[in-house]
Amino acid sequence: MHYVYFAYFMGLFGSLHCAVMCGPLIYSVQRHQNNFFAGLLFQLRYQSGRVITYGLLGILFGLIGQASKIGGWQQTISVISGILLLLIGCFQFLGFKSASAQRFQSWLVQPFARGMGHWMHRPSGSFVAGMFHGMLPCGMVYVALTSAVNADGVWPSFLFMLAFGLGTWPMLFVFSFLAHWSKRCVRWRFAWILPGLYVLMGIWFILRGSNLDIPYLSPLLYPTGASHCS
Secondary structure, X not given: OHHHHHHHHHHHHHHHHHHHHHHHHHHHHHOOOOOHHHHHHHHHHHHHHHHHHHHHHHHHHHHHHXXXXXXXXXXXXXXXXXXXXXXXXXXXXXXXXXXXXXXXXXXXXXXXXXXXXXXXOOOOOHHHHHHHHOOOOOHHHHHHHHHHHXXXXXXXXXXXHHHHHHHHHHHHHHHHHHOOOOHHHHHHHHOOHHHHHHHHHHHHHHHHHOOOOEOOOEOOOOOOOOOOOO
């Protein structure tokens, strides 16, 4: 259960990044609502759809993680995912940007953006639009999914992503109404959060897969050299 608490607070504190990146998007589509209560209902449906998508992604990545556990690849996946997160975090701290990666991300966004636009202004379509939003490429979601695939099973992975989504809810909900407030200033102040989280999570996953028998940081996943007494 502590894993779920960790996921919630990971989403809560990391949602500062999500609010800066996605808050203006949500604000721009909900400002066409007739009144405050219509906007509130829109947000409840939209955010619920987004969180449900995170939970479904948790199930998918939980199945992948479970398959890796059965195949004995859990340590390898943990170390590889940790190295990738660590490299991405270091590149972002150094200000390294890849034009090819940005073009690929823009291409990846397009089908989900079209799905959002298709459902956004339909009666009660904000829930489905929110589900499409949950599939948009996002650094914070990548970190959460990396954690989910390293969870202890499908159910913990589902709960992890659900708790992560609920953690992002308060900040995104507030910013959906206040997104016009100094976006540039907020981005500057909190630009370090995501690369910092990449680095911390990368180190944790590398330690976790190293089988060092350190409680919480590097638990003994596959005991070796155990003696057997008759």
